[in-house]
Amino acid sequence: MVSVYDAQGVRFGMGSSVVIGPEELVTNCHVLKGGRSVSIRREKITHAASLLHADAERDLCILRAKGLTAPAVKIEPLSALKVGQKVYAIGAPRGYELTLSDGLLSSLNKDERDRVVRLQTTAPISPGSSGGGLFNAQGQLIGITYLMRTDAQNLNFAIPAQWIAEVPARSAQAQQSYRNEIVAMAAPATTAASPPRPAAGPQGRQLTGAELASHFTHLGRVDVIAPSGATLRMQVRESGSLDVTNALSRSSSPGRYRVDVQANQVCLDLANPKFSAMQACYGVTEANGRFVMRSASSPFYFSYTK
Missing domain, CATH: 2.40.128 (Lipocalin)
Structure with missing residues (x-):
């Protein structure tokens, strides 16, 4: 379970996570939003955690929790997924660790370029499930649960687990783009081709x-x-x-x-x-x-x- 704390050390948010490597876990970035510190609890043992990589656009963040010993999951590629296959969601809804629910992979949602951008499932999830894992029948990770529709039944969604491998590179790219945009916003426009800007006064x-x-x-x-x-x-x-x-x-x-x-x-x-x-x-x-x-x-x- 992921716990998120404010500057005074008061917990104000919680979510789930999945172990993906030695002392490394993945969760949703929105779980961490506004937090000043983070901890991971597993089997009644709590570990301090820190943010290692963030891909805010895809809502995937990787944490490091020193001292955490747990086996890493194996990830199934997107190409192997089939609509209708049995799936299992594991997370910490409302703080109840290692809660298991089951259902079907009901759809592979695609963008306008026919790329899979999220997984739709009937496996129930609840507040606190964000950042948890969606697994196939062989125990391989296929997605990270992040969203449920409360205005409909059995409409729950996960981010493709295949994207996890891309988080470090995308995080570094986002940080560089952020630095470039901050510099651009602070610098005056100097080229003749620059669009007109508003005057400084009212x-x-x-x-x-x-x-x-x-x-x-x-x-x-x-x-x-x-x-x-x-x-x-x-x-x-x-x-x-x-x-x-x-x-x-x-x-x-x-x-x-x-x-x-x-x-x-x-x-x-x-x-x-x-x-x-x-x-x-x-x-x-x-x-x-x-x-x-x-x-x-x-x-x-x-x-x-x-």
């Missing part, structure tokens, strides 16, 4: 109340220009969700937004740490068809046309 009229809510909720797909001149492609949905993609690096993040009509601000909450500079509340102004969103808590701002 400009235009401010959108407030119902007008602000209607404007942002119906924004749809729009290209926004960051202070560096970088283009960020933002997809805003009426449901309150949004996606942001860096047009140059192709890195992206899902997220949520909230329109505060009392404070006349739009607040963004993005899942990918690489977009932490955008995670803030913004006021929106308009002048001559160009809109500017300015952070209420930092110098960050960007502009767009609707």
Whole structure:
């Protein structure tokens, strides 16, 4: 079982994990979100753990727990999976360690390029199961459980276990991309081809109340220009969700937004740490068809046309 603690040492979250190597375990990154320290408990023995690698985009994080002695799982490749095969979920739902449930591999969910991106199963999982293992009948790991639909029956999902081997490389790449984007956001745009950036001072009229809510909720797909001149492609949905993609690096993040009509601000909450500079509340102004969103808590701002 994975336990997550705040700065005062108070546990505020828990999840599951799977041993993948000597003193190494894999879990979901969302299990660790907001934590200052982590521990692993196995058979009443607790080990301090530290983050070794993180692939936030795929929600896979690798932990190191010194002193942990447990056999590593064997991983079955995606190519061997068959819809309808028997599967077993093992985790620590609600803190109950090594809880076993069974079901079927009900679907292999694919993206637009026909690549398997998640496994769908009827094996029941619960809060606390995130980061646990989904196994085949031979005991090989096929997935890491991470999501259950509470608005439907028997809709549970796992991340392909085959992706675990790619976590270290993807983690290193993400860290380098993050450093590059932070430098780009801090640096002034110098090329003549750079897109126009908003002026530093206040400009235009401010959108407030119902007008602000209607404007942002119906924004749809729009290209926004960051202070560096970088283009960020933002997809805003009426449901309150949004996606942001860096047009140059192709890195992206899902997220949520909230329109505060009392404070006349739009607040963004993005899942990918690489977009932490955008995670803030913004006021929106308009002048001559160009809109500017300015952070209420930092110098960050960007502009767009609707």
